[in-house]
Amino acid sequence: MTTQTAIPVTPIRSAAPSGPTVRAKRPGGVGRFFKRAPVRVFLVVLVLVELYPLFWLLMGSFKTQSEFTSNPTWSLPEQLNFENYVAAWTTGSIATNLWNSVAVTVPSLFFMLLLGVAAAYALEIMVWKGRNTILLAFVAGIMIPGQMILVPLFTVYFRSGLTSTLWPLIITYTVMGLPLTVFLMAAYFRAIPREIFEAATLDGSGMIRSFFSIGIPMMRNAIVTLALVQFFSIWNDLLIALTFTTKSSLATVQVGLLNFSDEYGSTQYGPLFAAISINVVGMLVLYLFLNKQIMAGLAAGAVKG
Amino acid sequence: MKDVLGDKKSILILLGPALLVFTLIKIVPVLWSFGLTFFDGNPLGGFEFVGIGNFQRFFSDPQALSALGFTLKYAIVISIGQIALGYGLALLYVFVLKNASNFVRTVVFFPTILPTVAVALLFKSLFAVGDQQGPVNAGFQIIGLESVDWFATGDGTFTVAIIMELWRSMGFFAVLLYAGLLDIPDETLESARLDGAHGWRLVRHIVIPLSLPVLLSSVVFSANNTLKVFDTVLALNNGGPGGETTPLTLYMYRTVFSYSDYGYGSTIAFILTILCFLVTLFIFRSARRDNTTA
Numbered sequence: 001m002t003t004q005t006a007i008p009v010t011p012i013r014s015a016a017p018s019g020p021t022v023r024a025k026r027p028g029g030v031g032r033f034f035k036r037a038p039v040r041v042f043l044v045v046l047v048l049v050e051l052y053p054l055f056w057l058l059m060g061s062f063k064t065q066s067e068f069t070s071n072p073t074w075s076l077p078e079q080l081n082f083e084n085y086v087a088a089w090t091t092g093s094i095a096t097n098l099w100n101s102v103a104v105t106v107p108s109l110f111f112m113l114l115l116g117v118a119a120a121y122a123l124e125i126m127v128w129k130g131r132n133t134i135l136l137a138f139v140a141g142i143m144i145p146g147q148m149i150l151v152p153l154f155t156v157y158f159r160s161g162l163t164s165t166l167w168p169l170i171i172t173y174t175v176m177g178l179p180l181t182v183f184l185m186a187a188y189f190r191a192i193p194r195e196i197f198e199a200a201t202l203d204g205s206g207m208i209r210s211f212f213s214i215g216i217p218m219m220r221n222a223i224v225t226l227a228l229v230q231f232f233s234i235w236n237d238l239l240i241a242l243t244f245t246t247k248s249s250l251a252t253v254q255v256g257l258l259n260f261s262d263e264y265g266s267t268q269y270g271p272l273f274a275a276i277s278i279n280v281v282g283m284l285v286l287y288l289f290l291n292k293q294i295m296a297g298l299a300a301g302a303v304k305g
Numbered sequence: 306m307k308d309v310l311g312d313k314k315s316i317l318i319l320l321g322p323a324l325l326v327f328t329l330i331k332i333v334p335v336l337w338s339f340g341l342t343f344f345d346g347n348p349l350g351g352f353e354f355v356g357i358g359n360f361q362r363f364f365s366d367p368q369a370l371s372a373l374g375f376t377l378k379y380a381i382v383i384s385i386g387q388i389a390l391g392y393g394l395a396l397l398y399v400f401v402l403k404n405a406s407n408f409v410r411t412v413v414f415f416p417t418i419l420p421t422v423a424v425a426l427l428f429k430s431l432f433a434v435g436d437q438q439g440p441v442n443a444g445f446q447i448i449g450l451e452s453v454d455w456f457a458t459g460d461g462t463f464t465v466a467i468i469m470e471l472w473r474s475m476g477f478f479a480v481l482l483y484a485g486l487l488d489i490p491d492e493t494l495e496s497a498r499l500d501g502a503h504g505w506r507l508v509r510h511i512v513i514p515l516s517l518p519v520l521l522s523s524v525v526f527s528a529n530n531t532l533k534v535f536d537t538v539l540a541l542n543n544g545g546p547g548g549e550t551t552p553l554t555l556y557m558y559r560t561v562f563s564y565s566d567y568g569y570g571s572t573i574a575f576i577l578t579i580l581c582f583l584v585t586l587f588i589f590r591s592a593r594r595d596n597t598t599a
Binding site: 039043046047049050051052053054056057060068069072073074115116118119121122123125126127128134137138141143144145146147148149150151152153154155159171172174175176178179182197198201206207208211232235236238239243253254257258261269272273276279280283284286287291294295298299302303 | 309310311312313315316318319320322323324326327330331332333334335337338341348397401402409410411412413414415416417418419420421422423426427428429430431436437438439440443472476477480481484519522523526529532533535536539540554557558561562567570571573574575577578581582585
């Protein structure tokens with residue numbers, strides 16, 4: 001602490017809490033590099049650890065069966081052939097699985113957001129007795145594991161013949177996403193000044209009209225964030241999709257991938273790698289466009305959930 | 306004004322549909338499932354009232370106890386790993402990389418959004434032996450070690466599951482805790498440094514206490530999710546070998562859908578639910594005690 005005498009210290013965050021050498025001398029080029037070297041090595045290792053498995057997977061999806069068995073495991077494919085993708089797409093019925101996932105995810109998201117945002121609005125913006133109790137009931141739903149509702153729902157869906165359609169998935173995902181949707185949207189609505197809605201009321205707008213012309217537009221960003229969080233939890237779900245569909249023609253991407261590995265995995269590595277790659281690359285494309293929003297959204301969902 | 310903001314018809318239209326489906330699809334099934342815990346059987350063969358028989362059966366069923374043990378072991382090890390690695394990375398982002406951390410954050414976060422089934426199948430291949438040797442065993446051979454058949458033992462499968470889950474989720478917890486660290490005011494850190502707190506001392510006495518709220522929610526989130534682990538272990542080694550890595554969720558699933566034992570399955574689900582509540586409660590209470598003594 002010798003050098004810090006009368007020099008006015010501006011509160012900047014640049015002084016790293018890493019050691020006393022920073023103050024003794026001006027960190028020169030070489031000294032700075034060696035001081036930073038362990039950090040650099042660590043970062044390179046970290047990035048490699050995250051990316052190499054995915055790179056290896058992608059390379060494997062172009063390899064032929066004989067390359068898998070005779071070449072070293074980290075050698076690159078001899079040529080970029082897309083046969084594995086063709087095989088996965090046709091015999092692995094990936095096209096059907098993708099379509100099922102889309103056909104489930106889109107309506108589930110739509111209903112969940114519409115019902116959830118409207119409910120949050122009625123619970124937070126509108127004034128009535130008992131609203132806190134109902135909000136609490138919704139929020140308590142966040143803690144309940146999916147297994148707790150599996151047996152009764154399976155019984156009902158099976159008896160009513162719904163298990164030969166995609167409706168059980170749509171209904172269940174809609175409801176399972178409601179607690180978090182209601183909870184987060186109520187928190188966001190809380191931040192909007194109540195005066196806005198009071199002014200609309202003075203102008204003669206009813207609450208339902210205010211919901212559609214003020215509530216939803218003001219919540220646009222929050223709704224997009226929430227939609228992303230819920231998209232991933234629906235798209236990546238296995239438990240519900242595995243339980244509530246009885247036909248393989250109704251399998252979603254995750255169920256299809258699981259069945260695929262059971263049927264072909266032990267013998268045909270290439271098509272399996274191609275099938276996994278299709279999943280990974282699809283998510284990568286989405287991530288490259290929306291990574292900031294995805295990170296912020298998932299984090300918000302976790303802390304508040 | 307009050308009349309409009311409290312308009313009964315609007316409340317019914319806006320809240321009614323959500324409340325109706327939530328009651329029918331969530332609240333009623335939870336109560337129904339709880340009711341089933343007192344019965345033995347299934348819809349086809351009929352139900353028989355057994356009182357608390359299912360709970361007695363659970364605590365004398367070696368498979369159930371093994372599943373309970375695995376669930377706890379998995380949740381404790383992964384939660385500690387997730388928080389420790391995530392917090393380490395978050396400190397790295399904030400104090401070492403600072404504004405340059407964007408690329409690293411993006412790369413390390415990416416596996417979080419991948420489907421667990423895809424990740425599990427990928428890790429199965431990474432650790433494979435035999436004619437389709439994975440890089441892990443190939444690496445072992447290069448440095449002169451024997452190949453390991455990871456999925457032949459419970460410990461091996463557990464090890465792969467841990468590595469995989471931490472690989473997948475550390476970036477997520479890093480971003481979560483990073484956001485919490487950014488909330489600490491610069492002035493507080495700077496004055497602590499002027500008082501001579503650097504490195505580990507700064508982290509221990511200033512940074513950790515100030516980021517305790519977000520650390521706490523991360524622990525609760527992590528524990529709740531890992532207690533419900535299902536798709537990871539199912540896709541990785543199907544709970545094997547010999548059920549050694551079968552968690553409560555998978556055991557419940559098999560009890561219901563392979564053995565049609567609805568009552569016992571509901572009991573396992575109920576015990577899992579109670580476990581989630583207890584763990585959350587325990588974490589909150591122990592954290593409060595820490596706050597008052599420290």
